[in-house]
Amino acid sequence: MNKLIAAMVLSATFISVSYSQSVRTLTLYDAINLAKRNNSDYVIAKLDKMKADKQVSEVYSENLVPSFTLSSRYARSFRKQTINIFGQNFEIGSDNSITTTLDVSEPIPFLGTPVFNGIRIAEYYSRIQEENVKSVESKIKTDVKKAFFNVLLLKEVIRLNEQSIENAAENLRVVEARYKAGVALEYDYIRAKVVLENQKPVLSQSVNNLSIAKKLLKNSIGLKDESELDVVGDLIFDSTEVWGTTEELIKKNF
Template sequence: MKKLQAPIVLILLLVTFTIESYAQKVITLKEAISLAQDNNTDLANAKLDLLIAQTQVSQAYSENLLPTLKLTSSYTRTFLKPVINIFGENIEFGSDNSISNKITLAEPIPVLGTPVFQGIRIAEYYEKLNEENLNSVSSNVIQQVTAAYYNVLFSKEVLEVNMEAMQNASDNYKVVEAQYNGGIATEFDFLRAKVNMENIAPSIDAAETNLKVSKLNLQQLIGMDGTQSIDVVGNLIYDSTEVYGSTDSLINNIVMNNVAVRQLQISNKINQELISVQEKSYLPELAVFGLYELTSSENDNTRIGDYQFFNSLSGGISLSWDLNLFRNSYEVQIKEIQARQTLETLQDTKRKLRTQAVSVILNMDDAKQRIITQKENVKLAERSLQLANYSFIDGVATQIDVLNSELTLSQTKLNYLQAIYDYLIAKSQLEELLAK
């Protein structure tokens, strides 16, 4: 019976591992971004907005360059005909039934007040505006997913640091317990070591909770539901070889080429075209037209099959002029004010982008310095704990020295992780600002 227990336990472990592996999806940062690009609602709506704008460009070409073709058919029944008395005799004019079919062809002439090409340019600008909006949403989604991914990595490594602290506290507790049982350590040292070990447990619980929450946040951003758990690949790593250019060049690049700036510049072009359209509304609109007409007028005593149809073809030039000039002047003023508003917003956006860029770059520089400092501090803290343990065993150091060294090591490791995390988040924000 005992011989069967080991294989059964092994099989159960393998089955459990297989089920957990199947239930958990392990993803890389690149995969997380790809999933978000496929599933994010804001990104999907931005793509649809762009599709609408592209369709409107085609519509603008059709409405402004292609002639308008219109078919009109009508049937008229005359119930009371006009009567004229001639020499005492009443004579009726007209017919009982009239049928009219008209085909009208009209084409605006792009001169004077006819805004043919302005309408097309406005539609094309709106398409570019939606392209930039898609770029903005896409870069924002990438930044959010990247930050959420790094948050999961950070939470995992914080949990590992707390687990290491628990292991160190447990090892120290065993040493103190042995010394206490042997009459070497005091009861105070024994109780202090035990309390220190148990005080780490809440930190582990909090770290586990933070890890679960960070994973749920990442799942939401990439469009996954909560039925399948996920895990991420990698560690928080600082690459000291990364170079983004000088501070001045980065700031100027962001201020001049950020997607928000590009959107406002396009909006300003749209405003200028709208002003041009309103200014041209003072002028008459010209169009050429053609008319083909097929008509028939018969009385009731004529069968439908015997109706005689007559056709005619004509053409000409039409002129329409809106003489309400006061209303047009107000429209021009409104468009000019809106254009000034856009320029004010553009200047304000550039100022805010400059401040944001400086802040992000300063945060990156600060994180770099902390990374360098804390990395060295971790080495020193590890050596300090090692010496404190040796000294305590030899009776040179006290239990307080060991506990202080353990606390210092844990805090230093957390500070190091926090510095790397802050750098990576600031880097993702800088990349969003620089996104093309």
């Protein structure tokens, strides 16, 4: 008997260790960051924003930043010029000469010129891409948060259902003892058994719902592997996520 119990304990320990090794536990922060990395729309939006910012920089550098041109010229004189002063010849110049020039040009655009129009268009396109990034990011956060908190909620529901079954089982044990002692009615005993049996399908349904919720969370994050997923966190309601901050509410209503 002792050997059987020991074998059951070892088996349960092995299963528990194997399960813990295959479970991937995420916080809300982890889930959102994973979803961003795995979401192709978000990655494309970020790349488009980088391209737009680069285009703005190019427009500024091509039209408003001064340009510098450095050039050099080398010359070798095979015959120097001579001048005669008071009957004596003097050579002018050198055998080798290098001339270096630096040209600096600064465009001076005027309002309404194509330069400023190009800058405005580039900056407008950059702002559009920035709003697109924010929009995609906001949708990712909303979807992940809904799925994440749904898993947290169902875990709490399962905990409450398990507690209800424990309470119903304890109540049945007490009522059964009282019934056998002749101080409780058979009706009370049967009712206690029915209450316990009715709790079992509720728990089973909660477990199934949790399994579905975890799959939906994996889908919203973009995880394709077959590993088990779990979450950690608190079911805390943040009103600012729904209604906004006090300053934002004032701006909207006044």
